């Protein structure tokens with residue numbers, strides 16, 4: 067693992083003029099033509115393909131993350147999403163026919179997607195390529211100019227994107243602001259037509275407050291504690307492997323990582339044993355020596371995770387090394403539900419497993435807490451998975467797997483309540499960055515006076531019949 071230099075920070079005084087520059091491009095109609103949008107998507111695809119190795123190097127330097135994880139979750143998924151959007155954008159951008167009720171005839175109605183204008187995209191460090199390129203794909207496909215603020219906590223990736231990506235795009239409609247909270251705060255003072263924020267729930271509140279000043283609509287892709295409910299009838303080997311994988315992919319620093327598990331006393335110990343066994347299969351007897359387990363992003367987060375374990379009943383793992391930012395995959399059985407481990411998003415390779423007496427108790431446990439970004443249910447019984455999904459709420463989730471609902475282009479991705487608002491991926495992303503304008507066209511050849519005053523008794527009677 068190498069440690070990268072901090073990034074150069076954007077000059078705060080230059081921000082307003084940069085945003086104005088983007089607004090001018092939008093006003094001049096630069097971003098509207100479908101050919102322009104397709105060219106930007108081609109640019110994103112070419113950038114990611116031509117710089118795959120450099121992007122993966124940068125993520126390895128920033129996060130100490132296995133290279134294949136950088137490919138799978140960041141580069142390859144961003145390319146396939148951009149290719150999918152590139153293929154469909156012409157169709158999505160076309161006016162959509164809407165039916166009219168009899169009393170609105172004669173006439174025709176269309177929903178016309180139009181660009182919102184200048185979109186601000188603020189990204190986190192944990193998937194620093196994907197969470198820049200996928201929102202940008204949606205924003206550019208919908209014909210917007212983009213102001214981007216990548217994360218200062220992934221400095222090598224931020225710097226590569228800021229230096230190289232503009233060469234692949236129309237620079238009249240793209241600006242990058244590099245830096246930390248001061249830059250973000252200054253950018254948020256400007257007026258945008260949409261803000262797409264991915265990050266923590268706490269900063270999501272800051273972003274929404276800033277957006278309220280200009281009444282700017284927001285998409286908030288936030289975090290939270292995503293539960294896993296394992297039923298007694300689940301295939302325990304498969305459940306254990308898939309939970310173990312979801313918890314340690316990117317060292318658990320994934321917004322939709324399984325945060326904690328709820329299982330009955332009947333299966334809990336077997337599940338814990340099998341999750342531990344899966345980790346041994348993944349990382350060998352000495353996880354610290356494994357090249358396949360990512361590291362914790364920085365010393366502050368490492369210490370935060372170590373503190374979460376303080377005084378907890380650790381059943382598996384628990385070792386750590388601050389100098390290598392290493393944390394062994396760890397299971398805590400039945401922690402105090404009011405301890406920070408069970409109230410804060412974990413965002414690391416620590417898995418609390420809690421005993422419940424029944425599926426109903428598991429459902430109540432979930433429903434007593436803020437609505438999560440993802441919910442995972444493991445069971446072989448369709449009726450039971452239907453009951454679990456039907457009596458809880460979450461942004462998304464999987465039955466009998468973890469994490470994988472992020473990738474299908476036709477599954478809108480997003481949170482609910484404190485885990486976020488708004489959706490993207492595929493057409494959902496296109497629609498998020500569009501104003502779906504409802505336009506009614508009426509012929510002028512006939513213009514019955516029924517609607518217009520004076521409201522005579524005859525007109526009133528006729529209107530009441532028709533409406």
Ligand code: NAD
Nearest residue numbers: 189190191216217246247250251265266269287288289321
């Ligand atoms: P973060 O909220 O600390 O930072 C995100 C971005 O906001 C960064 O670019 C940062 O510079 C900026 N920022 C930080 N503090 C700010 C402030 N006070 N004012 C204005 N801007 C500020 O999040 P993070 O640590 O980078 O990422 C981890 C969090 O993101 C976790 O909670 C995780 O669940 C969440 N996340 C959510 C998704 C999703 O798709 N829902 C995806 C990845 C991460």
